[in-house]
Amino acid sequence: MNEQVLWFAARSSGMVSLLLLTATILLGILGPLRVGSANWPRFALAGLHRNISLLTVVLLVVHAVTIALDDYVPITFADAVVPFVSQYQPFWLGLGAISFDLILALIVTSLLRPRINLRLWRSIHWLAYVSWPIALAHGIGVGTDATGPLGLIIAGLCVAAVVLAVILRIIKRDRPPIDFAPPKPAPATKPVGAARPAPEPVRRPGEFSTRTR
Amino acid sequence: MASIPQAEAGQFLRVNPITCVARGMCAELLPEQVKLDEWGYPILKGDPLPPHLVAHARRAVAECPTLALRADPTPRG
Numbered sequence: 001m002n003e004q005v006l007w008f009a010a011r012s013s014g015m016v017s018l019l020l021l022t023a024t025i026l027l028g029i030l031g032p033l034r035v036g037s038a039n040w041p042r043f044a045l046a047g048l049h050r051n052i053s054l055l056t057v058v059l060l061v062v063h064a065v066t067i068a069l070d071d072y073v074p075i076t077f078a079d080a081v082v083p084f085v086s087q088y089q090p091f092w093l094g095l096g097a098i099s100f101d102l103i104l105a106l107i108v109t110s111l112l113r114p115r116i117n118l119r120l121w122r123s124i125h126w127l128a129y130v131s132w133p134i135a136l137a138h139g140i141g142v143g144t145d146a147t148g149p150l151g152l153i154i155a156g157l158c159v160a161a162v163v164l165a166v167i168l169r170i171i172k173r174d175r176p177p178i179d180f181a182p183p184k185p186a187p188a189t190k191p192v193g194a195a196r197p198a199p200e201p202v203r204r205p206g207e208f209s210t211r212t213r
Numbered sequence: 214m215a216s217i218p219q220a221e222a223g224q225f226l227r228v229n230p231i232t233c234v235a236r237g238m239c240a241e242l243l244p245e246q247v248k249l250d251e252w253g254y255p256i257l258k259g260d261p262l263p264p265h266l267v268a269h270a271r272r273a274v275a276e277c278p279t280l281a282l283r284a285d286p287t288p289r290g
């Protein structure tokens with residue numbers, strides 16, 4: 001077997017991890033942006049967000065394992081999770097380890113979400129916005145391909161997509177739609193549930209009368 | 214508010230109107246019991262959960278972005 005196989009695997013899985021992490025962030029932001037349609041219901045986009053984030057971790061594990069097994073550079077398994085202790089490029093590898101730890105925390109708290117305090121989940125989930133630029137900096141700082149033409153194009157597209165999404169996220173903050181769309185008669189779009197009609201009569205609980213927003 | 218209990222057959226769905234952000238995922242996942250008003254807030258059918266909808270109800274409860282949807286043993290008083 002070509003002894004460079006591990007090396008190539010580490011580089012390509014790193015690049016794919018960046019793409020998947022970027023896709024995860026973009027899909028995550030679609031939630032608060034209220035993106036969704038009859039063909040792309042919100043629960044499907046949320047499921048894609050979760051599943052692609054899990055795929056990201058798989059690729060990150062491949063990335064860390066292959067680089068640790070490759071003995072051309074003295075990088076260990078511990079370097080994947082403990083920041084700044086590596087013999088090789090401790091700063092840039094440390095950024096990778098921090099980002100990986102943050103992503104693991106995001107995943108674990110999200111899978112336990114119905115079981116833990118929602119505020120705790122929310123505050124940890126904000127770290128997504130920290131993990132991404134750190135991961136990007138790690139890739140640019142230590143990567144072999146990241147500063148080549150293809151790497152720069154990929155990084156540039158990822159930055160552009162995330163910056164745009166974050167700007168939209170800041171402009172369109174997560175308020176109830178009533179703040180943006182004054183009440184108007186029944187929306188033109190068919191509700192997604194139309195295929196499974198809900199039996200009448202539907203009761204409107206008094207709880208809603210407390211809503212003043 | 215630690216762990217939310219799992220929805221069971223015969224229980225009643227409730228929405229916390231303060232935390233609900235009108236994302237409408239519950240109506241997508243459980244149209245049999247949840248409709249949306251014109252602002253996107255859920256309108257619940259007041260019936261107890263039939264057994265065949267329990268799995269859908271659990272998913273709707275778990276997917277709500279703010280965990281505003283719950284199942285409760287007693288109907289709204």
Ligand code: HEM
Nearest residue numbers: 024025028029031032050053056103106107110111128278
């Ligand atoms: C690599 C790991 C992950 C990253 C980087 C990530 C990133 C994000 C981002 C950027 C947002 C938007 C937050 C906001 O601005 O309000 C978000 C929202 C969200 N994420 Fe994740 N996420 C990850 C994993 C997960 C997992 C595993 C789940 C599991 C269920 C999950 C569930 C959610 C939910 C429910 C929202 C809220 C969406 C909404 O408000 O409608 N995330 N995520």
Ligand code: SF4
Nearest residue numbers: 233234236237239277
């Ligand atoms: S999914 Fe949750 S936040 Fe969205 S409408 Fe239903 S109860 Fe409200």
